[in-house]
Amino acid sequence: MSELHDECGVIGLFSTDASVDIVEETYLSLYALQHRGQVGAGIAVNNNGTIIYHKDHGMIPEALPEKELTRLGQGQIALGHVKYSSGGIQVDHENLAPLVMRYSKGQLALCLNGALTNYHQLRNELNQGAAIFQSNGDTEIIAYLIARARINALTIEQAVQQAVRRLKGAYAIALMSPSKLIGVRDPMGIRPLCYGKIGSSYVIASESCVFDSMGGEFIRDIEPGEMLVIDSEGVHSYRENCGGQTAACVFEYIFFSRPDSVVDGVSVNLSRQRAGQLLARQHPVEADIVCGVPDCGIESAIGYAMESGIPYATGLIKNKYIGRAFNNRKRNSEYLMRIKLNALKNNVNGKRVIVIDDSILKGKTSRHIVNLLRQAGAKEVHMRIASPPFKCPCYLTSDATAKENLIAADKTVEEICTYMGADSLGFLSVESLRELIPESHLSICDACFTGHYPLDVSDTSREDKYSKPKV
Numbered sequence: 001m002s003e004l005h006d007e008c009g010v011i012g013l014f015s016t017d018a019s020v021d022i023v024e025e026t027y028l029s030l031y032a033l034q035h036r037g038q039v040g041a042g043i044a045v046n047n048n049g050t051i052i053y054h055k056d057h058g059m060i061p062e063a064l065p066e067k068e069l070t071r072l073g074q075g076q077i078a079l080g081h082v083k084y085s086s087g088g089i090q091v092d093h094e095n096l097a098p099l100v101m102r103y104s105k106g107q108l109a110l111c112l113n114g115a116l117t118n119y120h121q122l123r124n125e126l127n128q129g130a131a132i133f134q135s136n137g138d139t140e141i142i143a144y145l146i147a148r149a150r151i152n153a154l155t156i157e158q159a160v161q162q163a164v165r166r167l168k169g170a171y172a173i174a175l176m177s178p179s180k181l182i183g184v185r186d187p188m189g190i191r192p193l194c195y196g197k198i199g200s201s202y203v204i205a206s207e208s209c210v211f212d213s214m215g216g217e218f219i220r221d222i223e224p225g226e227m228l229v230i231d232s233e234g235v236h237s238y239r240e241n242c243g244g245q246t247a248a249c250v251f252e253y254i255f256f257s258r259p260d261s262v263v264d265g266v267s268v269n270l271s272r273q274r275a276g277q278l279l280a281r282q283h284p285v286e287a288d289i290v291c292g293v294p295d296c297g298i299e300s301a302i303g304y305a306m307e308s309g310i311p312y313a314t315g316l317i318k319n320k321y322i323g324r325a326f327n328n329r330k331r332n333s334e335y336l337m338r339i340k341l342n343a344l345k346n347n348v349n350g351k352r353v354i355v356i357d358d359s360i361l362k363g364k365t366s367r368h369i370v371n372l373l374r375q376a377g378a379k380e381v382h383m384r385i386a387s388p389p390f391k392c393p394c395y396l397t398s399d400a401t402a403k404e405n406l407i408a409a410d411k412t413v414e415e416i417c418t419y420m421g422a423d424s425l426g427f428l429s430v431e432s433l434r435e436l437i438p439e440s441h442l443s444i445c446d447a448c449f450t451g452h453y454p455l456d457v458s459d460t461s462r463e464d465k466y467s468k469p470k471v
């Protein structure tokens, strides 16, 4: 039950059949990405160059009510987005997506998953050119760069390519022009992006689970640096920005992605099981049961049980019906944690329990879990973590941007174990991360564990991002 959060999920659909209800298809597909963001959601529909959109705070059913979906009408191309806030900061409406803008060539809509590491430099530059921003996010900067490049570029493809060459950081972009759907993945492949088909629609999406959920067909991952353009003539791939050093975010496998997704050729579920197997070899301990912290610790607990021969059992129950409004309540956090997670007394009472979680950030959730298991009668609690100690902020994809919120930044494993009150604690080694994903041909980013960032992160202060625009 990671304390880490991703920032967004993106989806884009291009329908080749005018009778398809593209709003309904986008709406339903977006549900498969809900885990990537619960703060806001939006859909934009393109009907022969006229883009109508709706976006709002909350989870999908709350943000996209039926009457707004009806108002969107129909079209040939659509974008969908789910948003998570960065750094826990309240997201203003202006920072929700899709971002829709008018420029010299008509309308453009854009969604982003990721974070620019040269945000301040680009924003200052655009400000000096008298740009007037509505939001504080990266998405608007990208939209501005595309609109400016389009003044001299002959095609939208050229304008997008010129604009993304200015970007540094992690990004998966879905955008639509009046007649085209375009997907772009950052050259290091830090953020995932793939494409496939749902019925007669071509679809680009953050994760492949979208295709399974909709009975569609996953075709392939979009390569790092690749731009995919879908129009009435088919699918076109542009690879001028491909072929450089890659650094795919390893946390996609540990936590961000759904277990039924395949990211860059690797089953997320399988990678988590492997983490559990490796943990069993690296940190064996005698116990009666192995349990996982829902959701992401479950597969690793199964892997640990398979490798160690210790039986797997359900030890913790997660309340799945908690939404954004609940998380925002300023109530006693002990109560909040109890309502979210509870121990299963029948299974843990009198037992020596190994409990597997995906990661530890602040450590408060882990301490609560150890406490819950002890109160439910566990004789011993051995905590195992299916990732290495999270020591360094992530400026590329997540909300873990402050070192003071990372318990492993200045505490040893023994000190963390004492803080959480466990009988023992073991983390996956950094060296074994690569073993989680042998099928991937990409190099990985492991900066949150090692501090070795794949690109310059000196321009990444987020102070004014996502807060209220200054007037």
Ligand code: SF4
Pocket: 190, 248, 249, 250, 251, 252, 393, 394, 395, 396, 397, 398, 445, 446, 447, 448, 449
């Ligand atoms: S620092 Fe960690 S969470 Fe951030 S992109 Fe790299 S691996 Fe992913």
